[in-house]
Amino acid sequence: MFSVKKPLPFHDASALFLIWLTALMSFIAVLILTASLGMTNVIGYWNRSVSGSLTIQVPTFDLKGQDRTEMAANDVRIIETYLLTKPAVKSVRILTDAEIADLVEPWMGKMETSVDLPMPRLMDVQLAQPEAFSFTEFQTELSKMAPFAKADSHRIWLSGWVDLLHGVQKVIFFILTLLILTTSVTVIYTTKSSLKIQSHTLSLLKMMGARVGVIAFAYSCRHFVKAFFGGLLGLIFAFPILWVLRVFLKPLDQSLFETAGLSIVQWTVILIIPLIAGVLAWGTTFVTVWRNLREKA
Amino acid sequence: MDKLRFSNTNLPVVDFHRVHLKYDDGPFVLKNIQFSLERGSFHFVTGESGAGKTSLLRLMYLDQVASSGRIQMFGQDISEIKPRHLYLLRRRISVVFQDYRLLDYLDAFDNVALPLRIFGMKEKDIKKRVEELLAWVGLAKAMKKFPSTLSGGEKQRIAIARAVITQPDLLLADEPTGNVDDEMAARILHLFAELNKMGTTLVIATHNQALIRQINMPTLHLSGGNLELIPAQSKREGFHVFG
Numbered sequence: 001m002f003s004v005k006k007p008l009p010f011h012d013a014s015a016l017f018l019i020w021l022t023a024l025m026s027f028i029a030v031l032i033l034t035a036s037l038g039m040t041n042v043i044g045y046w047n048r049s050v051s052g053s054l055t056i057q058v059p060t061f062d063l064k065g066q067d068r069t070e071m072a073a074n075d076v077r078i079i080e081t082y083l084l085t086k087p088a089v090k091s092v093r094i095l096t097d098a099e100i101a102d103l104v105e106p107w108m109g110k111m112e113t114s115v116d117l118p119m120p121r122l123m124d125v126q127l128a129q130p131e132a133f134s135f136t137e138f139q140t141e142l143s144k145m146a147p148f149a150k151a152d153s154h155r156i157w158l159s160g161w162v163d164l165l166h167g168v169q170k171v172i173f174f175i176l177t178l179l180i181l182t183t184s185v186t187v188i189y190t191t192k193s194s195l196k197i198q199s200h201t202l203s204l205l206k207m208m209g210a211r212v213g214v215i216a217f218a219y220s221c222r223h224f225v226k227a228f229f230g231g232l233l234g235l236i237f238a239f240p241i242l243w244v245l246r247v248f249l250k251p252l253d254q255s256l257f258e259t260a261g262l263s264i265v266q267w268t269v270i271l272i273i274p275l276i277a278g279v280l281a282w283g284t285t286f287v288t289v290w291r292n293l294r295e296k297a
Numbered sequence: 298m299d300k301l302r303f304s305n306t307n308l309p310v311v312d313f314h315r316v317h318l319k320y321d322d323g324p325f326v327l328k329n330i331q332f333s334l335e336r337g338s339f340h341f342v343t344g345e346s347g348a349g350k351t352s353l354l355r356l357m358y359l360d361q362v363a364s365s366g367r368i369q370m371f372g373q374d375i376s377e378i379k380p381r382h383l384y385l386l387r388r389r390i391s392v393v394f395q396d397y398r399l400l401d402y403l404d405a406f407d408n409v410a411l412p413l414r415i416f417g418m419k420e421k422d423i424k425k426r427v428e429e430l431l432a433w434v435g436l437a438k439a440m441k442k443f444p445s446t447l448s449g450g451e452k453q454r455i456a457i458a459r460a461v462i463t464q465p466d467l468l469l470a471d472e473p474t475g476n477v478d479d480e481m482a483a484r485i486l487h488l489f490a491e492l493n494k495m496g497t498t499l500v501i502a503t504h505n506q507a508l509i510r511q512i513n514m515p516t517l518h519l520s521g522g523n524l525e526l527i528p529a530q531s532k533r534e535g536f537h538v539f540g
Binding site for chain 2: 200201203204205206207208209210211212214294
């Protein structure tokens with residue numbers, strides 16, 4: 001078997017092409033995979049913490065400005081009782097005046113809870129099984145229990161965003177598949193053209209008694225090294241771009257930005273892209289060389 | 298590998314039976330070739346250009362399949378050997394080409410070491426063996442030189458060193474002295490004679506009549522695709538021609 005130190009004596013310019021090809025492919029793969037994993041995190045966060053809840057507002061003043069604080073308190077109790085009978089509901093919490101004041105603080109500033117403002121009663125409902133909870137049915141029931149109350153399901157307004165992100169992820173998956181296919185096909189043609197260039201060497205090796213598997217192995221190891229190196233270059237080129245994107249995205253929404261941050265496992269997936277490129281080149285080259293030489297054995 | 302080894306060392310190294318060869322739809326290059334070469338024999342192959350010398354050698358080093366007839370190498374009918382096992386036979390055969398076929402991007406040492414690396418020998422053993430052999434062919438100081446910087450004679454000796462380093466059972470040489478002067482031709486012939494004494498079966502295709510006279514071994518003469526035996530004047534051991 002040929003050692004790494006003394007590999008098969010193949011020598012042609014196609015190796016350089018392979019390095020730059022895998023560098024470009026890895027560069028694109030790192031960027032879009034990072035984006036895709038970030039989106040996965042955002043979608044996961046939304047699914048976990050936002051879509052599994054809904055907010056109910058019960059106004060304390062009606063449309064004519066009449067105070068119905070007592071009625072609202074009664075409506076809240078009726079709604080709470082109704083909700084707690086539903087298996088899909090995990091908990092119902094009625095927000096205190098202080099909590100409501102905190103919520104409106106960004107728009108209205110610091111205020112005393114005693115200030116006479118028509119603040120609605122707010123109920124935070126956590127769902128154990130969001131899929132099992134029919135929001136439409138609940139809205140119908142709510143209009144009967146408390147005609148002035150309004151329910152706001154985060155899942156509904158988030159579903160549009162989630163669908164969008166899922167769509168983008170599908171596009172990314174498609175691009176990644178294309179990248180893998182393009183890389184594989186290019187490696188196949190690079191290898192075939194290299195085999196033609198190396199036909200003189202290959203026929204010599206064959207006459208000396210080299211086994212097809214050994215030639216294919218040595219050839220693919222050579223391509224593994226080139227593709228791995230190319231993948232590393234792609235990774236190195238991609239990191240400054242990711243850093244620039246980080247700088248630009250950070251001020252937009254701090255919480256969203258933090259949610260999209262990648263975990264150690266996800267970073268590991270990004271960091272092994274050069275290895276994946278190498279393995280892809282290794283496998284593709286091995287099969288191409290093996291099949292090609294087998295026919296001429 | 299064992300099943301392709303000699304089961305009987307008395308079997309001919311090469312045995313051609315009614316072998317014909319033609320390329321595609323062209324005329325027959327070799328017609329009804331019949332001969333066998335005993336182990337340790339030494340033969341020349343002669344003939345005009347285009348007589349089929351190289352084709353005959355290609356059949357022997359398994360680079361070409363005969364159009365018809367039976368070829369046995371080391372007692373094995375090669376048509377019965379699976380393609381994936383042919384490498385085992387090829388490892389017992391070495392070839393010296395007229396155009397050397399050295400790899401330009403390898404130095405003399407690595408060119409000679411190539412067959413041993415294919416065989417999977419350890420680098421330490423390869424180094425010892427290659428250095429000894431290069432010294433034997435008088436190129437100890439040219440080990441790190443690349444073929445482009447070597448003379449024709451030096452390249453030829455590198456090619457011979459590469460062919461003999463595996464101690465093959467059969468050595469085929471196509472015009473090994475075609476590009477060297479008479480003195481170098483004599484030295485190369487001496488190398489071949491030494492190898493033959495060690496048991497290697499030799500087949501040398503050449504135009505060089507002086508070379509043939511110098512050694513006085515049987516000759517396979519090809520003319521118009523037909524093979525004719527010209528026996529050695531005083532020594533006919535190890536050679537049989539049928540039909």
